[in-house]
Amino acid sequence: MNPKDKITIEEVKKIAQLAHINVDDMEAEKYAKQIGDILAYVEKLKEVDTEGYEFKSQTDLINVFREDIPEPSLEQKEVVKNRQKKSKGGSLVIKSVL
Amino acid sequence: MSDSYEIVIGLEVHVQSRTKSKMFCSCDANYFNTPPNTHVCPVCFGLPGALPVPNKRAVELCIKTALALNCSINQETKFDRKNYFYPDLPKGFQISQYDQPIGYSGYTNIETKEGVKRIGVTRVHQEEDTGKSIHNNGETLLDFNKSGVPLIEIVSEPDFRSKEEVTAYCKRLRQIVRYLGVSNADMERGEMRFELNMSLRKKGDQELPKYKVEVKNIASISVLEKVIEHELKRQYEILENGQTPKQETRGLIDMTGETVSQRSKENEADYRYFPEPDIPLIKLSQEMIDEIKNTIPELPQEKKDRYIKEYGIEKDTAEAIINDVDTFLEFESITANVNSQLVSEVSKWFVGDYFSLVNSNKRSKEFKSEWLTELVDMVIQKKITRSNAKEILEESFDTGEYIGNIIKTKGLEMVSDTSVLETVVNRIFTSNLKAVEDARRNPNAAMFLVGQAMRELKGQADAQTVKNMIFDKLKQ
Known part of the structure; x- marks a missing residue:
């Protein structure tokens, strides 16, 4: 593995923070190595000669659109069903985020 | 700072x-x-x-x-x-x-x-x-x-x-x-x-x-x-x-x-x-x-520039009209097919008297905004006075009565018939001999005669026309 691709513990913690996952120092060390290995593996793809191949997306489809026609949505009681105790007048209630 | x-x-x-x-x-x-x-x-x-x-x-x-x-x-x-x-x-x-x-x-x-x-x-x-x-x-x-x-x-x-x-x-x-x-x-x-x-x-x-x-x-x-x-x-x-x-x-x-x-x-x-x-x-x-x-219409800046260039509308007036879509659509619909002098004159009335009426008065359902153009045209043609036109507009806006009817009922049409005007001027000259003498010596005194004539005409005449007539007659 190329040393410049090495993932630091700080980087793991930063990614964990962005993903809202708690990671302690030991885990961070473990993940740093694992993520580094994955990246090194992906790095191998660069060895493939892509000369003469066109860029391809996840699918051959292009321009998949919908016409602008509204259709019925879920019913409000469906939406709040799993959170009935924590809804008010149809709004979902969470701890204040202000 | x-x-x-x-x-x-x-x-x-x-x-x-x-x-x-x-x-x-x-x-x-x-x-x-x-x-x-x-x-x-x-x-x-x-x-x-x-x-x-x-x-x-x-x-x-x-x-x-x-x-x-x-x-x-x-x-x-x-x-x-x-x-x-x-x-x-x-x-x-x-x-x-x-x-x-x-x-x-x-x-x-x-x-x-x-x-x-x-x-x-x-x-x-x-x-x-x-x-x-x-x-x-x-x-x-x-x-x-x-x-x-x-x-x-x-x-x-x-x-x-x-x-x-x-x-x-x-x-x-x-x-x-x-x-x-x-x-x-x-x-x-x-x-x-x-x-x-x-x-x-x-x-x-x-x-x-x-x-x-x-x-x-x-x-x-x-x-x-x-x-x-x-x-x-x-x-x-x-x-x-x-x-x-x-x-x-x-x-x-x-x-x-x-x-x-x-x-x-x-x-x-x-x-x-x-x-x-x-x-x-x-x-x-x-x-x-x-x-x-191809579906992009004339945009605000282009429209404003065109109003100024094509009709000679004043800058601020043009801005007030192009500010929103309903406003310029209304303006363009009431000034379609009229000459640019009239468009320009209507623009002043539109953002002036008409806007204030729209903002403060209740508009009668029968009132048609194209009457504004007719009214302004009559002012230009000297068929009605500017101050009467304001009152006519306000009344028409409130009541929905056609402006032409208001002018007729109230007798607000200006006297533009020269023979009528001449008759009045002649009468003023014969009944104010001393003032006529004064006016011949001192042109400032002539304004008294103009005032008398306008009074007789109940203000329903173009003051400038009457003034010119009196000055011409004084020179005779």
């Missing part, structure tokens, strides 16, 4: 498109005043298995906006995921556009005291709105009816050097999207919102300052102006103390424009943008782009 600094501002403006359904699902996009969470579906929430499919009309409106802002169009475009956590975004990402926005490298012109100024438009891209959170008594209420409504983001270059330029640009943008039929841009309804990027630099500096303060979620132009004033003061004081303001996102405390530090500004990398795997690439054909281009 001392004159040693200048403002550097860039703006991000969000405009809600006027579509019937949402951006990536078929939920009804008209969420205003609807019960909470009644316009939502699995796509809005990003539930497993939900598949977002772009709204064709929304994409067309975004292209239209980009073209109206003189942008180049990325014929190969795509959607990307912008990842961040916030309760109003249950998917954990917003579908937006990253490196291939629909439009890029455009501009629009604004009018400033110093003349016309070009403001660069960095990009115009399509994204989706988030849900609405209401913070109340220590809890937050979430309503997702707004989530997934199409939003067009218009990003400007850091080209603004004053609050006035920012205001002129925002108003111009609002006019443009309304002219295009892209959005109502009603700020009371949150259909147009602003993000400010602002810093200060020493006058004469060419480089951008090393820091940038961002203020998000500004809901109106007037609040935006207040934020700029507050930031100007705050950043100036920090700089004067020899420090550099922090690069950060600041939040509005209230509508006074005061801001408070929220968090250090996230780096773009923190959003971990990546191509939205659920939405295939979009290829826009030149035909499609041209077709959309």
